[in-house]
Amino acid sequence: EKWRNFISVNPKIMGGFPCISGTRFPVSFVLGFLANDNSFAEVLEQYPDLTKEQILACLDYACDISGTRTVSV
Secondary structure, three states: OOOHOEEEOOOOOOOOOOOOOOOOEEEEHHHHHHOOOOOOOHHHHHHHOOOHHHHHHHHHHHHHOOOOOOOOO
């Protein structure tokens, strides 16, 4: 649950959708961008204010809410 350091939910920000903390950048946008076959590098190029740690937190959040666990290989 490392995502808790990077993801927040506030009913007053973006209608309560999970966002990267301190921003109005929804987690769902990052996940959608990656799901559309974009790489981490492409996300960072398009959105230079984001960090690799924030992107990883979005993935960790998605794993957590889907009921799966992340596994290091």
